[in-house]
Amino acid sequence: MFRTSLRRAAAFQPARPCFGAFSATAARQYSAATGTADINPSKLKVEKTTQPKGLLKPEELVFGRNFTDHMLTIEWTKENGWNAPEIKPYQNLSLDPATCVFHYAFECFEGMKAYKDKAGKIRLFRPDKNMARFNKSAARIALPTFDSPALIDLIAKLVKLDSRFIPEQRGYSLYLRPTMIGTQKTLGVGPPGSALLYVIASPVGPYYPTGFKAVSLEATDYAVRAWPGGVGDKKLGANYAPCIVPQVEAMSRGFQQNLWLFGEEEYVTEVGTMNFFVAIKDKKTGQKTLVTAPLDGTILEGVTRDSVLALAREKLAPEGWKIEERKFTMKELAEAANEGRLIEAFGAGTAAIVSPVRSISWKGQLVNCGLKPEEESGELTMQVKNWMEARQYGDEEHEWSYVCE
Numbered sequence: 001m002f003r004t005s006l007r008r009a010a011a012f013q014p015a016r017p018c019f020g021a022f023s024a025t026a027a028r029q030y031s032a033a034t035g036t037a038d039i040n041p042s043k044l045k046v047e048k049t050t051q052p053k054g055l056l057k058p059e060e061l062v063f064g065r066n067f068t069d070h071m072l073t074i075e076w077t078k079e080n081g082w083n084a085p086e087i088k089p090y091q092n093l094s095l096d097p098a099t100c101v102f103h104y105a106f107e108c109f110e111g112m113k114a115y116k117d118k119a120g121k122i123r124l125f126r127p128d129k130n131m132a133r134f135n136k137s138a139a140r141i142a143l144p145t146f147d148s149p150a151l152i153d154l155i156a157k158l159v160k161l162d163s164r165f166i167p168e169q170r171g172y173s174l175y176l177r178p179t180m181i182g183t184q185k186t187l188g189v190g191p192p193g194s195a196l197l198y199v200i201a202s203p204v205g206p207y208y209p210t211g212f213k214a215v216s217l218e219a220t221d222y223a224v225r226a227w228p229g230g231v232g233d234k235k236l237g238a239n240y241a242p243c244i245v246p247q248v249e250a251m252s253r254g255f256q257q258n259l260w261l262f263g264e265e266e267y268v269t270e271v272g273t274m275n276f277f278v279a280i281k282d283k284k285t286g287q288k289t290l291v292t293a294p295l296d297g298t299i300l301e302g303v304t305r306d307s308v309l310a311l312a313r314e315k316l317a318p319e320g321w322k323i324e325e326r327k328f329t330m331k332e333l334a335e336a337a338n339e340g341r342l343i344e345a346f347g348a349g350t351a352a353i354v355s356p357v358r359s360i361s362w363k364g365q366l367v368n369c370g371l372k373p374e375e376e377s378g379e380l381t382m383q384v385k386n387w388m389e390a391r392q393y394g395d396e397e398h399e400w401s402y403v404c405e
């Protein structure tokens with residue numbers, strides 16, 4: 001089943017380079033294109049709502065609770081490929097209880113944001129990165145792939161139509177949730193013959209409305225988020241539900257999030273649903289070093305992670321910093337902390353941009369991540385947030401920013 005489904009998934013984009021090793025093989029197996037349709041923005045049908053929603057006050061927004069007037073939907077079938085895209089009033093889905101998504105988790109998603117700049121234009125941030133990752137996630141679970149620029153074009157149309165929901169103030173944005181599900185009605189385990197891609201949008205406020213609040217983490221060694229050869233590097237819904245019980249347990253002991261470790265060596269991987277960065281001084285040379293785990297298949301390829309690394313190479317390396325993507329262990333962190341070499345630590349992801357870390361509970365000790373008791377964020381964490389926002393909100397014109405025309 002596996003080989004067949006891969007060939008099927010690859011069939012729609014035989015030579016898309018973003019696939020990586022996994023799908024390159026699948027693409028090679030598949031020689032003749034099936035000739036089914038890709039996503040075509042020129043076929044878009046728009047049905048505007050007749051009951052526009054009232055706007056909440058910006059300070060009343062709760063992450064992921066409220067949605068805009070419209071949604072984008074695109075159906076796919078094995079026979080015809082992608083149907084005409086539709087923008088229509090936000091509404092319930094109606095699915096047969098036997099639909100495969102409910103039984104075998106044929107679901108993947110993305111998380112990205114649209115920002116309003118000073119001139120009132122709407123901007124996406126590196127949407128090509130989200131689309132490449134969405135395609136990789138879909139291909140891994142035998143869902144169809146699609147033409148990335150076509151979906152970006154349609155998302156831009158949706159956010160422009162619903163742009164009145166995006167507050168102007170700094171820190172506010174429209175959180176976008178592209179989602180793909182297998183919709184075939186069957187309890188048989190196999191590649192879905194039909195799928196639905198949809199995009200919904202939720203206005204959101206700043207993650208830290210009253211300024212940074214440093215979090216305390218519990219290093220989790222009894223449960224594993226991802227493993228070599230697994231799917232932890234894909235945004236599959238199935239990766240997230242199993243992480244909630246460990247999170248609730250960490251919270252019951254007074255920690256806001258899990259720091260996911262891997263293996264007997266206790267490699268540090270990610271924090272909650274964010275990538276993890278530490279700034280340490282090199283043991284021998286004292287050189288300031290920014291470290292994050294490498295993309296070895298167990299780490300989600302965060303767009304924020306990639307952006308933080310690029311910014312660090314651009315702005316910190318010239319100041320003498322070392323930037324490293326490498327494996328590091330909890331033991332190494334604890335040692336750095338004990339020797340006063342741990343400068344700061346933060347999580348990185350679209351929702352918060354960066355999230356400062358105060359301490360990590362590990363093997364009965366509390367590893368202090370470099371903040372003074374009265375501090376809620378380190379200098380670097382603050383800088384990274386400002387560098388990121390300058391490009392997200394278009395204060396600094398940059399190729400990462402996609403203006404929705």
Ligand SMILES: *Cc1c(COP(=O)(O)O)cnc(C)c1O
Nearest residue numbers: 273274275300302303304349350
């Ligand atoms: C989404 C996600 C991230 C962050 O990715 P961004 O593209 O930066 O938002 C990191 N880790 C996990 C597990 C995630 O699901």
